[in-house]
Amino acid sequence: MPNYYSTLSGWLIPFSRAMESNGLNFQAECTECQISLTDLNNLESRLAADKLATLMRHCNQKLNRRDFATEVAKHFHPSMFHALGYAMMSSSSLHDALERLARYKRVVSNTCTIEMTEHDNDLLFEMHIDTYPDSKRPVLEACLVETFLATIVTFSRELVGSNMSPKMVKLTAAKPDIDDEYLEAFFNCPVEYACESNSLTFSREVADTKLMVGNTIITQIHEKILDELLNRIDKDDLIYLVKTIIYRELPMGAPSQNDIAKQLGMSLRNLQRKLVDKGTTYKDLLDTTRKKLALDYIRQQHISFSETGYLVGFASVSNFNRAFKRWTNKTPTEYRSSEM
Template sequence: MADQESRIAAEKLTQLIKYCNTKLDRHDFSILIAEQFHPGMFHALGYAMMSSNTLQDALERIAHYKRVVSNTCKLVNYEENGQFIFEMQIITYETTNRPVLSLVTVETFLATILRFSRELVTLDFSPIKICFTYAKPDHDVTYLEDFFNCEIEFSSDKTAIYFDLEQTKEKLLCGNPLITQSHEKMLDEFMARLDKNDLTHVIKNKIFELLPLGAPSQTDIADYLGMSLRNLQRKLHDQGTSYKEILESTRKKLAMDYIVQQHLSLSEIGYLVGFSSVGNFNRAFKRWTNQTPGDYRQGKKA
């Protein structure tokens, strides 16, 4: 407990929750944990989320900085059919293909996300649906239905929370860009310490360096790291990612940073993030934001 930046191992958290459920003769200790939510549980990330302009901003922020909380899953946000989907893509053990997170741990995390969302929006705020890839447990799950107050689906093709898109886009009274920026600076410093020996971070830095010359290939990066292409692919898979995903996220982050710099033309931005033509950049940007670069920039001016 002396190290405030330490994180409890997922397996130990699972054991703790199961032990408490057994001792208390109940199944809802995951919900009891979530109900005690405090922003500090997520380090500076919690406070950055609390000062976000919209719930969507907050959820995208936790996806971006999720390694501050855990390295056992990838968080993906996307819009679909009027819904905003917050998905957990959980890493599996290579030898058994078993998820590294148990159902009770995932319950705890999703319940905490919803508890946080209710702090931001309103205490009676509820999602449209909760999905788990896990099979429905043998015990009664009324406690989940009562807490989430929405449809619960087990044995789904994804683990996710489905929100109403319009609700996630509503402006929040607590939004404060200055507070957000202050805590994001702390988060970036914390991530830098995590990244010191992280392969993904090393690759991102090399991509940053090479992008103005065109997008580097996976083979280029493997050669730079002095490892075989197959070994690089295996190591990235073990970290729950791929070279394609790293390249895409790096380009997107750079593009989002550059797009608000009015002195840069759209063609210059496309060049800086490694696209050979403005058309290719426009298509990629629209894939990332559902807007053209020009429309997005105009919206930021308004």
């Protein structure tokens, strides 16, 4: 378990703008909430999640309202997500941007994980929030869940158009007795309470719309920065370490589980057990890593299909084509044409 649950201090950027636009003195209110601003200029500094929740409650109380979460979301700026914000901005679609957020979520916060699933004509963006081992209390208070989901919607509107709205918002929190209209007004869609998880549902048509700002090369540059940052944030994360080895060795062929275990200084059986404990397997990690890289390469017109297959560790083009068809239900040629 982490020593404490934290978020990037970049979250204070939209907080400060929302506070100032509502007549609150940012520095004075942070001091009152015992939040130090000395490290704010360091984009990699972190802030305890409980402190951010305290600041949110404090602002709602000062303003005698409940909607400060959406006020913060309205003042979102990509820089608050470090390089991840800019990697998302240069993604090929909203779907692609949200998957990138799910993959690099630990850069923003270690309080939850994000799962992306496709259901018929919908894309589900789902938060799984950690709980404290002793009390089982969620490490993110309801006000911060609202802030995060509202921020994702603001970011999505920046990418695909200001009129975009999710189809549904679900929250685990109980429906408040009064004053909950602000959420439906902000999201412009139904909001359900007391659900099993916190989530946003987007239509696939909206999520898969090609973005005019998409730039694969810029995205890859930012992902290198993010990979280095993740390495500093969480050097002991086994899944990250396994993926790092896979990324490095794929052009020479997919590494075996034995190779991975030896490089990590553990037995094959121990590696397999630890991955199962984390809800995954080596085969799943290899497959998702290959798919992610293949989609990035396919979007680059100057890289041939055979070279892409080689770069993601396939010995033959036919094997790569079969895997790509399984991943996307399209051939590489069909997929590249659809992205043009």
